[in-house]
Amino acid sequence: MRIAAQSLQNVKAGIRPVDFYRSELPAMPLPLGSGWRDGGLCPFHPDKRAGSFRVNLATGAFICFSCGTKGGDIVAFIQKRDGLSFPEAVQRLSNEWGV
């Protein structure tokens, strides 16, 4: 499965990380602000205590200081959370967000 560079560009340009994480992480504490912040419970390990998962609402990067999962953008987030390849993750984001 090939992915057009255009699709990736559309996903990057059409989905703001702040909107993405507000949708994907409903438990993320408010207010949102910008840059690195508390992402609430980590979606990558059975997290019972908030405080170790951080997301960057400007770039989409994420890191968990508890389980060590990290990535540089929302495509990486979807890949790791849902076990998808890079093209699959771009395709899913494109479909789900209509970009």
Ligand SMILES: [Zn+2]
């Ligand atoms: Zn974690």
